[in-house]
Structures are given as structure tokens and as C-alpha cells.
Amino acid sequence: MSIRRLALASLVWAVGCSRPAPQGAGPSVVTITATDYAFGMPDTIPAGLTTFRLVNQGKELHHASLVRLGEGKSAADFQAGLAAAMKSHAPPPSWMTFPGGPNAVTLGDTGVATQMLEPGSYVLVCWIPSLDGVPHVMKGMMHPLVVTAGAAPSPAAAEPPADVTIKLTDYDFQLSQPLTAGKHVVRVENTGAQPHEIVIAALPPGKTLQDFIAWEEGGEKGPLPTGAWLGGVTTLDVGGHSEFAASFAPGSYLLLCFWPDVKDGKPHIMHGMAKQITVS
């Protein structure tokens, strides 16, 4: 089978999988293919519990952060609002809200996150910067998404059962229990007073949180002092929750939040929202 054929087959599969799940089944599954710098995904999906599978086929790190647009706002308003916010370093306007999404995974990997989607207009965004410091969204990495109410109420799909809960606070990650080696479904709750994310990176042997902070304080110059990125949940509104799945090998990991602070615009890692954990 040619590569083109394969790509077409996977596209058909992805679209087919975005149909609503039958009553009582799990969440509907939507596959997002990330490249440098675009998302391949459906334009319209039904409301309800939705699992996004983010397949990173790019050369850089990518994530898929959902931004819900307020009543009457369009993707063009989003772009205008974004440009203004970037210029003034102001927090995003209040008509943008953040229901989550799969966070960064290393090239070739797949990130999985599940959240409840209300009907409305959304934009999927990659906020991650390239080495030139420009966030991918400014290079065109955004995809408008319409979530439709559908004819019938959304099926009462069950959230994936989680075995660990991580609470996002101002500015910490609170684990219900230590993460052990193996596969986990992690429930993430934002119990803080402002939006937060969680993204997990493996630490290469001999590297520590201090190496990462030094890299950040040095203006993010040179390669990241991290190993593989294991995903997590992109920016979640206050009171929001989501689940993500990830597999952990024994070792050291960083839990990180890069979201800009509501008061000073600095990434939350500079406010202490960076935690080193050991998985055994």
C-alpha cells in the first residue's frame, strides 16, 4: 500500500471514529495528527465525553489545547485577540475559556486526554514555542472546531476510571498517591484560582529540576534538558477536570505548568509550578 493510500485510510479511520459512541459505551474518540505546523482533524464533532488522541508526526513538540470561544466569537476574533494579547502581554480575554486537551508528546508518540465537550465554537491551538521563541499558533498551528449539540442528548458515556488524581493549585501539583511504573489513567483537577496545565517530561540520568529551571532562567537557550515528553492535560479552567493516560518507566520526571500567570505573565514554572517526582 502506498503512503498516500495509508494516509487516506488513516484519515477515513479518524473521521469514522469521531462518530458519537453508542449509549453506555466509552467516550467518542477523535484523532488529531500534529505536524509542523498544522492539525489534521475533523472540523465538526458531536458534544459529549470525548477522547482526543494526539499523534505527533512533526519534528517538534506539539500539543492540542482546546480554547472555547464565547457567544458570537469566531476564529478570526481569536486570532485578533491573540495578536493583541501577545503585544501587550495581557492575559487572554475572558471570552476564551480552556477545557483542556492532550499535552505534549515526543515526535512519533501519541498523547491521550478525555474531557466533556459542550456544544459551541472552539479552536485547537499549539502554544508551544519553536527554538526561535515564536509559539506554533503564530505559525498557523490552530484549527477551528465546531461542537454540535446533535439531535439526541449526548450518551451517558463513562469517564475512564482513574487510578491517580493530580490537583493543580497555585502553584503546585498534588498527587493522591505516588505514581508507580506502568500505565496509568490520571484524573487532573484544577483546584487553583487561575488556569493551569500539566505536562510531564522524563529527566535524563543525572539531570534535575534545577537544570531545567536554569535553562528556563537562561532564556530557554539550547536544547531542553529533558528526555521524552509523556503528555498530560493542556490548560484547564478553574474548577475544570480531565483525564489523561500515560505509561511510566522507572525514573525521574518533571511535572510542569508553562501557562502565563494572571498577575505578572511569567510562566507558572517560575512561580514554583515545577515538581520533580520519582517513579519506581
Ligand SMILES: [Cu+2]
Ligand atoms: Cu499553572
